[in-house]
């Protein structure tokens with residue numbers, strides 16, 4: 723297989739992968755590169771009702787991770803996405819994922835891609851939404867591209883947590899500050915030549931700009947990037963697997979009951995490109 727058969731799902735982001743069976747994931751040597759190519763084009767790929775087990779998810783994620791890298795990647799670990807603190811001790815922080823974000827925005831090199839497989843879904847809510855920050859950049863005027871290309875943004879854990887916990891205790895604040903802040907350019911110039919916006923929940927403020935003015939700018943960019951007609955919203959069925967390009971796509975979970983049994987198994991493909 724050299725190219726994937728896909729069906730577009732959203733205007734700017736999202737495509738369903740057609741005709742790939744679970745047995746193919748590890749047996750078809752051409753599939754990983756074809757997937758990464760389709761991911762670059764569509765931003766998010768949906769494989770419906772594959773019902774992969776953890777072992778297959780880890781092995782397939784590693785194959786995707788190895789595409790185009792000089793050294794083989796470490797096999798990823800399964801991370802449980804659930805609001806049940808008995809299954810995930812950081813469940814409380816996961817409420818931060820109800821806001822638009824990219825994974826690892828405070829890292830030097832954010833993850834390249836993220837994979838989720840649905841093991842249990844919420845009765846109400848719990849969809850996952852995706853929005854392209856490549857498209858958000860492309861939509862800007864030439865003047866705005868030029869102006870925004872000179873700005874830098876400070877990303878903090880506090881900024882994303884304040885969206886769900888606006889009145890933290892001193893202890894909570896101290897815990898949030900354990901994770902170091904990170905400054906990135908607002909516009910990411912990718913090796914591919916494409917450009918995307920690095921925005922979302924972790925974006926605290928524009929460096930060197932009046933606070934309110936900077937906040938207004940960041941809020942405006944986020945609202946435009948995530949306008950309903952620009953978003954692909956995935957309504958999960960148990961067994962679905964979705965992969966997205968974490969470098970050019972924002973995502974968020976739609977709120978759901980914390981007592982819900984919703985359980986996603988997440989793996990990540992390591993990044994090899996700093997935001998620059």
Ligand SMILES: [Fe+2]
Nearest residue numbers: 819824825973
């Ligand atoms: Fe996330």
